[in-house]
Amino acid sequence: MKIQTVTLETRPKVYALLHRTFPGSDYEAGLVEKLHGNGRALHEWVCIHTNKVIAYIAFSNAYHGNEVCGLHLAPMAVAPDFQRQGVGSELLRFALRQEAIKNQPLFVLGEPGYYSRFGFEPCSMPLCPFDTDNAHFLGMRNSSTDSFVVGYEPEFKPPATPPRPQGKKRRAR
Template sequence: MKIQTVGIEQRPKVYALLERAFPGSSYEVTLVRQLHGNGTPLHEWVCIQSGRVIAYLAFTNAYHGREVCGLHLAPMAVAPDFQRRGVGSELLRFALRQEAIRNQPLFVLGEPDYYRRFGFEPCKQPLCPFDNNNAHFMSMRSDPASAFTVGYEPAFRSGTSLQKRRRRPR
């Protein structure tokens, strides 16, 4: 298995993976297509095995007003036939060690039991606009004393609800 940054040539494979990993939802693939199409700054990686993209994750900017205050982890996906084999965990651990990620405040809307293993903690502040009471919103290296509603790239508001993203990557 090889981990590498996403190039333009892998994008169709990433979209196909997102469709397989989230059956019945077009939100994730539409989101990533919009992020790519808008030229949104992304930190994104794939796991490749035998020429096939088997896992993907991306980080986008998080905002306090108009100022970047960290990064959001979203989306993260693993091909169904590779789920529950540690592929997603390996990819996330790799990403967390990268220069562009390792010192940034990070946010994720997801399954607390899963993301806690990587150092994310439940957070009361900032508030997530897509999660009532921040029940599934977690952070790493964030200032809990700073009260605001964290902003997302505009593409996150398109399409269906982010509530579907609470599911843990398999």
């Protein structure tokens, strides 16, 4: 297994991995495609095994107003046939040692039981706009005491919820 930065050549493989890892959802692959297409600053790596992308991790800017206040870890994906084999853990540990990451405040919206193994802790400030009670919002090297809602790149907007179908209306007689 080899870990390397994402290149123009590996991008399509990343999108395919995200589709496989999140079946029934185009959000994650679409998010990364939009981040790439809009030239957003990303720190991202892939795990390659037998010439296939089997895992992916990305960090994008986190904002306090217009100021960068750290990085968001999202998304992270491991191919279904390589899950529960330590691939994701190895990729995350690798990323956390990289110069661009190792001294930054980090945020992740994810499973506390998993991410706490790497040093992420519950985060009461800042507030996450995607987690109403911050139950799954974690931080590392976060010293924020200001009350604010952390900003994401605009591409992170959640997919629009389709309108609920309205039943047939009955006429009053």
